[in-house]
Amino acid sequence: MDIRYNERSRTFTITAGDSSYVIGIADKEGFIGHVYYGAAIAEEPMYLLRIDEPPFVPTKNNRDRGSFMDTFPCEFPGNGLGDYRDGAVEVIDAGGHRAIKLTYEGHNIIDGKPALAGLPATFETDGARAKTLEIYAKDEALNVKAVLRYSVFEDSDAIIRSTELINESATPVLITKIMSASLDMDSEDFEFLSLHGSWARERQIDIRPIGYGKTSVGSVKGESSHQEHPFMALIEKGSTQEKGRVYGFSFVYSGNFLAQAEKTQFDSVRVMMGINPQGFKWELKPGDSFQSPEVVMVYSDCGLGKMSRTYHDLYRGHLIRSPYKDKERPILINNWEATYFDFNTEKLLDIAREAKKSGIEMLVMDDGWFGRRNDDNSSLGDWNVNEEKLPGGLKYLVDEVNKIGLKFGIWMEPEMISPDSDLYRAHPDWAIQIPGREGVRSRNQYVLDLTRKEVLEHTWNSIKTVLSSANIEYLKWDMNRQITDIGSAELGRDNQGELSHRYMLAVYKLQERLVKEFPNLLLENCSGGGARFDAGMLYYSPQIWCSDDTDAIERLGIQEGTAIVYPLSSMGAHVSDCPNHTVGRVTPFETRGNVALAGTFGYELDITKIPQEDRDMIPFQTATYHKYNKLVRSGDYYRVASFRENHYYDCFGVVSKDKSEALFTFVQVMGRPNYHSRVIRIPGLLPDVKYVVEGVSEEPEEWLGSTLEKAGLRIGNLWGDYKSLLIHISKADD
Numbered sequence: 001m002d003i004r005y006n007e008r009s010r011t012f013t014i015t016a017g018d019s020s021y022v023i024g025i026a027d028k029e030g031f032i033g034h035v036y037y038g039a040a041i042a043e044e045p046m047y048l049l050r051i052d053e054p055p056f057v058p059t060k061n062n063r064d065r066g067s068f069m070d071t072f073p074c075e076f077p078g079n080g081l082g083d084y085r086d087g088a089v090e091v092i093d094a095g096g097h098r099a100i101k102l103t104y105e106g107h108n109i110i111d112g113k114p115a116l117a118g119l120p121a122t123f124e125t126d127g128a129r130a131k132t133l134e135i136y137a138k139d140e141a142l143n144v145k146a147v148l149r150y151s152v153f154e155d156s157d158a159i160i161r162s163t164e165l166i167n168e169s170a171t172p173v174l175i176t177k178i179m180s181a182s183l184d185m186d187s188e189d190f191e192f193l194s195l196h197g198s199w200a201r202e203r204q205i206d207i208r209p210i211g212y213g214k215t216s217v218g219s220v221k222g223e224s225s226h227q228e229h230p231f232m233a234l235i236e237k238g239s240t241q242e243k244g245r246v247y248g249f250s251f252v253y254s255g256n257f258l259a260q261a262e263k264t265q266f267d268s269v270r271v272m273m274g275i276n277p278q279g280f281k282w283e284l285k286p287g288d289s290f291q292s293p294e295v296v297m298v299y300s301d302c303g304l305g306k307m308s309r310t311y312h313d314l315y316r317g318h319l320i321r322s323p324y325k326d327k328e329r330p331i332l333i334n335n336w337e338a339t340y341f342d343f344n345t346e347k348l349l350d351i352a353r354e355a356k357k358s359g360i361e362m363l364v365m366d367d368g369w370f371g372r373r374n375d376d377n378s379s380l381g382d383w384n385v386n387e388e389k390l391p392g393g394l395k396y397l398v399d400e401v402n403k404i405g406l407k408f409g410i411w412m413e414p415e416m417i418s419p420d421s422d423l424y425r426a427h428p429d430w431a432i433q434i435p436g437r438e439g440v441r442s443r444n445q446y447v448l449d450l451t452r453k454e455v456l457e458h459t460w461n462s463i464k465t466v467l468s469s470a471n472i473e474y475l476k477w478d479m480n481r482q483i484t485d486i487g488s489a490e491l492g493r494d495n496q497g498e499l500s501h502r503y504m505l506a507v508y509k510l511q512e513r514l515v516k517e518f519p520n521l522l523l524e525n526c527s528g529g530g531a532r533f534d535a536g537m538l539y540y541s542p543q544i545w546c547s548d549d550t551d552a553i554e555r556l557g558i559q560e561g562t563a564i565v566y567p568l569s570s571m572g573a574h575v576s577d578c579p580n581h582t583v584g585r586v587t588p589f590e591t592r593g594n595v596a597l598a599g600t601f602g603y604e605l606d607i608t609k610i611p612q613e614d615r616d617m618i619p620f621q622t623a624t625y626h627k628y629n630k631l632v633r634s635g636d637y638y639r640v641a642s643f644r645e646n647h648y649y650d651c652f653g654v655v656s657k658d659k660s661e662a663l664f665t666f667v668q669v670m671g672r673p674n675y676h677s678r679v680i681r682i683p684g685l686l687p688d689v690k691y692v693v694e695g696v697s698e699e700p701e702e703w704l705g706s707t708l709e710k711a712g713l714r715i716g717n718l719w720g721d722y723k724s725l726l727i728h729i730s731k732a733d734d
């Protein structure tokens with residue numbers, strides 16, 4: 001970790017692990033240029049800014065300023081002054097003009113990493129310190145200043161960027177776009193990797209060429225969304241898990257976002273990531289500042305695998321705060337797929353009693369326990385217990401569950417309001433809406449305008465009252481619709497464009513209060529499955545529900561895409577009943593368990609009703625979880641084979657940091673005749689060490705790490721579809 005300024009060449013070099021990032025100041029005007037990002041280098045190749053080639057810098061050739069502006073590799077481009085590529089910042093000044101150009105004014109290199117007010121952000125720890133470069137840039141005509149921040153940690157290859165804009169003028173400025181990071185690179189035939197999806201099919205890996213013009217993904221749904229994901233990677237064509245130059249960009253934010261690569265006339269690529277400018281407008285009053293969320297950039301010249309492992313380590317070590325992050329999470333049983341809305345105290349206690357016998361540790365009561373909610377048409381906002389279903393209230397139920405020996409967790413959807421609720425009847429204006437229009441319903445519900453103080457306070461009190469009413473040790477915080485009808489009763493004409501970001505700040509404020517006032521609560525975020533599975537949410541909850549699709553085979557793709565960025569310890573994964581409720585597929589109970597063991601692990605079924613032979617497997621699965629969870633939670637992740645690519649089998653695993661132990665999961669999705677190759681190469685082990693391999697043949701086998709990596713293991717025909725193996729590898733005794 002190092003950040004240094006070279007006075008002579010006017011360059012900043014940021015070193016993060018194996019990567020270097022170089023920024024140069026060009027010309028008397030102080031253009032801030034992007035010089036280099038990639039494998040670590042020891043010099044500053046300023047020639048990459050091409051300031052000595054035509055059209056030169058404006059001091060040498062002002063007649064062609066326009067050409068210079070449109071070709072210069074810019075570190076944080078403005079708008080409206082000759083650079084026709086997309087700007088990273090756009091504003092409207094008091095006269096209605098839209099130009100902005102930020103040039104170098106000064107800098108500071110500081111120890112540590114400043115927190116970002118109101119926003120989730122990576123942080124330093126006692127064990128791994130940070131350094132931050134702040135570059136101050138100014139538009140003299142507007143009197144607006146920007147602070148470009150770059151932070152690095154001692155133990156990571158990641159570089160973290162964010163932008164702050166400060167209005168030093170005497171008149172308001174409207175920000176219409178502010179990216180958190182932008183950089184101009186040579187195109188080098190990169191491909192664009194994104195995580196595409198839908199409800200129940202989140203984060204599927206998609207790779208496409210970067211053609212001329214713009215290649216982008218984004219959300220304007222008020223959440224990171226099922227459909228696109230706040231992550232992109234520029235990857236060298238042909239990159240694999242082990243090979244290829246790969247640049248990852250992950251956004252620490254849960255609302256509207258844009259991730260874009262723009263290939264230009266000169267074969268350069270402008271990459272940017274930030275809050276989606278569509279619909280965004282922020283009034284920056286004199287003296288005010290606006291802080292963007294942060295982007296985590298990771299470079300790997302050893303393919304996607306190293307990039308993923310860098311993200312996993314960074315997010316486990318420097319983003320997730322929960323006291324649970326390094327602990328085994330209780331194995332839970334959730335009643336959603338077991339009962340949906342049709343349950344009562346007796347039913348839940350029956351499940352709890354049976355669950356206890358099999359080693360399950362917590363009962364989570366899902367949707368339907370409050371107001372008059374017997375389906376999804378009513379009662380969101382009325383967070384008082386339905387005593388017809390739960391006589392004696394939460395306290396009685398939770399005490400009984402605790403007596404059985406299980407912890408208790410609960411579901412809430414605090415951000416929502418049903419039109420059919422006492423809350424809506426009392427405060428119809430509390431819903432986000434546009435006057436004169438009937439609000440668009442989704443799952444028959446509206447979204448609360450949490451940007452209003454009284455709405456936020458009321459919502460907080462509801463959460464607090466529920467959590468304080470009994471011994472509740474886990475909360476599943478759901479958010480089941482996207483935002484439409486962008487309108488807040490409190491914002492004026494010029495400020496409605498602030499609503500979506502203000503909304504996210506309000507959600508973060510609520511979750512911040514939650515983690516401060518209930519520090520031992522295990523929080524799991526959720527959004528109609530995995531529509532808010534993002535780095536922003538991980539700052540508050542150590543785990544997030546991955547998807548409403550619990551089918552083991554569908555989960556292979558969902559969990560593979562999720563693990564591109566996020567550690568396995570954060571992926572909510574449960575065993576559910578068959579035929580699967582989303583796709584109707586029947587898979588062996590053992591495989592459902594093996595796939596869910598790659599996440600936080602739990603059950604989502606009526607344990608009193610499933611076949612006895614399935615129930616008999618649960619004690620073994622819960623014991624397996626305890627045996628291997630530390631390894632799964634803290635090890636290095638390796639993707640060995642992908643069913644998405646080979647349409648046949650899937651294989652992934654984790655290797656402990658000290659390389660003494662590993663666990664690999666193999667799923668034969670399609671049965672094929674015996675002679676079909678099923679050799680899997682086990683990466684990440686020590687080459688000269690003998691390991692014991694269990695789970696492939698009847699008897700354990702011993703092989704050197706180098707044999708396992710180079711020759712691999714041959715998996716016999718597992719005979720049938722959806723069969724799976726857990727392969728445990730441990731150092732042999734000397």
Ligand code: GLA
Binds near residue numbers: 336
């Ligand atoms: C969402 C969640 C589910 C469940 C339901 C309840 O869809 O993802 O797990 O909690 O809401 O309505």
